[in-house]
Amino acid sequence: MEENGGDSILAAAPLTKWRNDFSRAFQYYLDRSAPHTAERWLGTLVAASIYALRVYCVQGFYVISYGLGIYVLNLLIGFLSPKVDPELEALDGASLPTKDSDEFKPFVRRLPEFKFWYSITKAFVVAFGLTFVSMLDVPVFWPILLCYWIFLLVLTTKRQILHMIKYKYVPFDIGKRLVTLGRSLLNLQVAAGSLETEPKLDFHSPVDPPGNGAQVTVRMLIGSFTFLKVLPSLLS
Numbered sequence: 001m002e003e004n005g006g007d008s009i010l011a012a013a014p015l016t017k018w019r020n021d022f023s024r025a026f027q028y029y030l031d032r033s034a035p036h037t038a039e040r041w042l043g044t045l046v047a048a049s050i051y052a053l054r055v056y057c058v059q060g061f062y063v064i065s066y067g068l069g070i071y072v073l074n075l076l077i078g079f080l081s082p083k084v085d086p087e088l089e090a091l092d093g094a095s096l097p098t099k100d101s102d103e104f105k106p107f108v109r110r111l112p113e114f115k116f117w118y119s120i121t122k123a124f125v126v127a128f129g130l131t132f133v134s135m136l137d138v139p140v141f142w143p144i145l146l147c148y149w150i151f152l153l154v155l156t157t158k159r160q161i162l163h164m165i166k167y168k169y170v171p172f173d174i175g176k177r178l179v180t181l182g183r184s185l186l187n188l189q190v191a192a193g194s195l196e197t198e199p200k201l202d203f204h205s206p207v208d209p210p211g212n213g214a215q216v217t218v219r220m221l222i223g224s225f226t227f228l229k230v231l232p233s234l235l236s
Contacts, residue, residue: 037113037117040117041117043121044117044120044121044124047124047125047128048124051068051131054131055131058131060131060137060139061131061136061137062140062145063136063138063140063145064127064130064131064136065142066145067127068123068124069149070149070152071123072120072123073152073153073156075116075119075120075123076116077156077160078109078110078116079109079110079111079113079116079171080109080160080164081110081111081160081163081171082109082169082171083109084108086163086166086167086169107169107170107171109171
């Protein structure tokens, strides 16, 4: 009995070593892909296209596609939501800033971009593998599933937008990046002598004052306006 136990341990040792080596190598390349955002999402787009082509060719597995759509929608809501719910912060007396004198708190996602990408990519790969299991090809009238998924998409998107307007936050920092770029270009112009003095541009605070919820969108356009304002002088 002891000899049989020892033999089984020796037989399992190479398999365990191979699994550990593969796990470390996979994690190594996964970490190296973190800075390459565009390339990662391009790979996800390729995986999604292959899955869609597979479903189109076999004309089936609509239940799997529906479950995949619900899962992706759930991930999207987590990606667009703040890590700490503003409603809970309001109950604790630590709500989001609404005045210039309040402390600015950067937007922190509940689901970070890297985990969002990894979860979606893994979902498409797993769903593609499930399309080779014939017993999962349940016959169903797919337009009903599609209409119901679109209904859920519209409902959750509307609720998320209303939540963003109510607590005045935007889950993207495109405007902030363009504002920083515009300020850097202006500083370069002043240093090069193309401008005698730095122009006084009206950069609003990243904290939205109380008022119309549309002001949140206006803040995102400030950076674009600044960049376009200095672009002609740079090209001349």
